[in-house]
Amino acid sequence: MTDLANARLPKADLLPGASWHGHIDLVAVDLVLAGRRPPSVLDDDHLLYAIVNRPGTVRGKAQILGVAERTVSTYAARGEDGPGRDGGGPP
Template structure:
């Protein structure tokens, strides 16, 4: 699903480094822009529940974003 090259830091206006930091728990999700939150939900490998907790959204929201991307 994730087509980023190893050292890319931006993908279509999304700060990939910030997204990765949120998913690792080293940056608060409030620091992300709305499109970055959606990007994180679509590209994260964790369960919808765990990703939702990190991003401050519902599990259903993560599932909807992932389905829209499929």
């Protein structure tokens, strides 16, 4: 994966209408998760952000994002209490 620093930022209290979190385009992530854009428009950092910081089931995220369920469950578990949640580097 690419630099994961911004994808692993702690969940921020975003202002209503915020469209960016670090270098993560929240609108693009939400459009993919809503099925309105193909997952190919997201790079690895955006995929990781969608897995860790957006609601949804493991199976649902895996199908929408085009990744394995094991990948989603692994990164979702790491994202909740794993290293890097303070904006540091990857585990």
